[in-house]
Amino acid sequence: MSAILAYTYEAAYHCPQCTADRFGLAVQARGVAAAVDSEGNEVNAVFSWDEWQQFDGTRETLACDDCGMILDTYTPDAERIDMPDRDTQEAKAKQAYDLGAEHGRNAASWYFDGNAPEGLYKWVLQGLAEGDPEVYDTFLSSPLSGEWAGDPTPRDVWEQLDVSEDDGAADDYIRMYEDGFGVAYADEVERIARLHV
Numbered sequence: 001m002s003a004i005l006a007y008t009y010e011a012a013y014h015c016p017q018c019t020a021d022r023f024g025l026a027v028q029a030r031g032v033a034a035a036v037d038s039e040g041n042e043v044n045a046v047f048s049w050d051e052w053q054q055f056d057g058t059r060e061t062l063a064c065d066d067c068g069m070i071l072d073t074y075t076p077d078a079e080r081i082d083m084p085d086r087d088t089q090e091a092k093a094k095q096a097y098d099l100g101a102e103h104g105r106n107a108a109s110w111y112f113d114g115n116a117p118e119g120l121y122k123w124v125l126q127g128l129a130e131g132d133p134e135v136y137d138t139f140l141s142s143p144l145s146g147e148w149a150g151d152p153t154p155r156d157v158w159e160q161l162d163v164s165e166d167d168g169a170a171d172d173y174i175r176m177y178e179d180g181f182g183v184a185y186a187d188e189v190e191r192i193a194r195l196h197v
């Protein structure tokens with residue numbers, strides 16, 4: 001389970017890999033709104049808590065329009081016997097993503113120091129638009145590494161979510177947190193840079 005199941009563009013669903021192949025690192029690293037399709041529509045992410053199903057009472061699958069990979073399956077309630085916790089898991093996944101996003105926004109506020117030259121803001125904005133790896137390399141990417149005193153660790157996240165580290169989805173929640181962090185961090189760096197050019 002990853003926070004982002006698929007992307008929508010050209011009126012169809014596409015897997016993250018096919019999306020990255022087409023749009024490059026900008027979409028892979030940031031998830032949403034970093035690219036437009038041939039009709040000028042924004043590329044949007046389908047999160048694991050989004051409802052992509054038609055709920056027509058049948059078993060449904062979400063598949064990539066390019067490579068055909070199955071990205072998610074949905075079984076109507078009447079047939080569900082082995083995943084009674086799915087709703088709880090999705091709610092906790094979203095909560096983890098939101099916690100990561102909040103942390104990402106806060107961390108991004110330290111990216112530029114107060115005296116950054118205008119050229120730096122422009123370099124970052126251009127790099128974000130083009131998916132330049134040199135710019136992404138300057139971003140914090142391991143928010144739970146505990147590298148700095150006071151930084152949260154996975155244990156703190158599990159505590160906030162009220163789940164045990166033995167929970168079957170514990171590691172998934174950490175990935176959600178990191179996904180939320182990465183997207184919000186880049187968005188906030190971009191927002192700040194735009195205020196200065």
Ligand SMILES: [Zn+2]
Binds near residue numbers: 019066
């Ligand atoms: Zn694909």
